Amino acid sequence: xxxxxxxxxxxxxxxxxxxxxxxxxxxxxxxxxxxxxxxxxxxxxxxxxxxxxxxxxxxxxxxxxxxxxxxxxxxxxxxxxxxxxxxxxxxxxxxxxxxxxxxxxxxxxxxxxxxxxxxxxxxxxxxxxxxxxxxxxxxxxxxxxxxxxxxxxxxxxxxxxxxxxxxxxxxxxxxxxxxxxxxxxxxxxxxxxxxxxxxxxxxxxxxxxxxxxxxxxxxxxxxxxxxxxxxxxxxxxxxxxxxxxxxxxxxxxxxxxxxxxxxxxxxxxxxxxxxxxxxxxxxxxxxxxxxxxxxxxxxxxxxxxxxxxxxxxxxxxxxxxxxxxxxxxxxxxxxxxxxxxxx
Numbered sequence: 001x002x003x004x005x006x007x008x009x010x011x012x013x014x015x016x017x018x019x020x021x022x023x024x025x026x027x028x029x030x031x032x033x034x035x036x037x038x039x040x041x042x043x044x045x046x047x048x049x050x051x052x053x054x055x056x057x058x059x060x061x062x063x064x065x066x067x068x069x070x071x072x073x074x075x076x077x078x079x080x081x082x083x084x085x086x087x088x089x090x091x092x093x094x095x096x097x098x099x100x101x102x103x104x105x106x107x108x109x110x111x112x113x114x115x116x117x118x119x120x121x122x123x124x125x126x127x128x129x130x131x132x133x134x135x136x137x138x139x140x141x142x143x144x145x146x147x148x149x150x151x152x153x154x155x156x157x158x159x160x161x162x163x164x165x166x167x168x169x170x171x172x173x174x175x176x177x178x179x180x181x182x183x184x185x186x187x188x189x190x191x192x193x194x195x196x197x198x199x200x201x202x203x204x205x206x207x208x209x210x211x212x213x214x215x216x217x218x219x220x221x222x223x224x225x226x227x228x229x230x231x232x233x234x235x236x237x238x239x240x241x242x243x244x245x246x247x248x249x250x251x252x253x254x255x256x257x258x259x260x261x262x263x264x265x266x267x268x269x270x271x272x273x274x275x276x277x278x279x280x281x282x283x284x285x286x287x288x289x290x291x292x293x294x295x296x297x298x299x300x301x302x303x304x305x306x307x308x309x310x311x312x313x314x315x316x317x318x319x320x321x322x323x324x325x326x327x328x329x330x331x332x333x334x335x336x337x338x339x340x341x342x343x
Contacts, residue, residue: 056083057255057342058091059322061332066307069095070329072319073187074252074260076180076245083186083253089193092314097306098199099315102295102328106208124157124165127222131159132166135228143235151177163231164272171234178242190316199314202306204299208287216288220281230272252319255342261323296328303332 061068069091092098126135133141144166148158151173158166175181194201251259282288299317306313321327333339 056252057257058087059329059342060340061303061307061329061337062340063307063337066311066313068099068303068307068313068315068332070315070317070322071190072317072322073101073183074249074319075183076175077183077186077249077252078246079179079181081185081249081253085189085193088190091312092190092193092199093197095197095199095312095314096310097313098194098201099299099302099306099313100201100203100205101316101318102299102321103203103205104208104291104295105205106210106213123217123221124161125221126160126162127224129160130224132161132163132231133159135163136231140228140232140235144231147174147235147238162225162227164225164227164276167227167231167234167272170231171238174238174242175245178245180242180245187316194314202302204295204302206287206291206294206298208291209285212284216281216285223279223281225279225281226275227272229275233271257323257341260319296331300328300331303328304335307337 056072056074059070059072061070071088071091126132132144136144147170148155151170152158155169158169161169248259250256277289277291287294303313303315306315317328322329324330329339
């Protein structure tokens with residue numbers, strides 16, 4: 001499936017918040033290019049945050065004198081966002097190993113990927129040619145029509161797309177208009193520092209099986225998903241999220257943990273991610289259905305191994321995975337490791 005099938009099938013699921021786990025991730029590569037979408041002629045004034053901030057803090061996980069420094073990324077960030085990386089630079093310089101973020105990838109190889117191409121035709125469309133008007137309650141469709149006219153008036157194809165893909169396109173274009181970006185610049189800076197200091201690189205990426213790729217794609221195209229809630233939730237939070245993006249980014253840049261903990265990361269993720277990967281499409285592929293669990297298990301195993309082997313290790317995670325009460329940092333605390341959050 002490689003770069004051909006994964007973007008089509010998991011497009012909005014791995015990028016709906018620019019902070020969701022990348023299903024094509026191997027380390028910290030650039031995001032998989034999205035399908036071309038119509039551009040809007042007029043672009044509103046962009047958000048700019050140019051003053052340097054004190055810098056986001058790091059979580060410290062320790063045991064028996066061994067330390068794991070965990071740095072959390074956040075997105076979306078305004079264009080020209082600047083953050084002080086002094087503490088991150090020092091932690092990386094003093095570490096022996098770099099633990100990459102959680103991720104998953106599906107790699108079928110180039111020849112098998114080519115054979116899968118015919119099965120990708122129409123994968124974004126609803127089964128039986130259904131339209132969003134037919135799938136959505138009238139009041140929600142009216143809201144969709146309003147937002148589509150504002151943000152993507154020339155994208156007529158969106159009317160026949162699955163709600164989960166329509167939601168992705170709407171959120172992506174709205175953020176782009178507002179000058180909001182992902183965390184690629186932050187990740188790139190970390191990668192440069194890791195390379196400069198010659199740290200051992202450890203991936204915690206899960207390899208997803210591709211034996212049933214053809215069947216999975218066929219089933220996906222003909223199976224209706226319970227994903228109207230994904231688009232509904234996206235529309236409900238779209239404009240408030242855009243309006244509050246600058247304040248949220250400042251909270252991250254200043255390391256304001258109390259403000260960061262107020263952010264709601266779960267609503268859209270559950271509506272968009274779970275309703276798709278928990279569907280019958282993936283019943284024959286337990287690795288897909290249990291993807292997040294497998295990712296966490298692999299990262300935790302790598303973290304414990306690094307803590308046992310190194311005096312100091314540096315890790316990069318999405319901040320939502322750090323503050324999640326059921327996440328990997330909470331799991332380490334439950335195992336007896338000492339966890340200290342930034343001041």
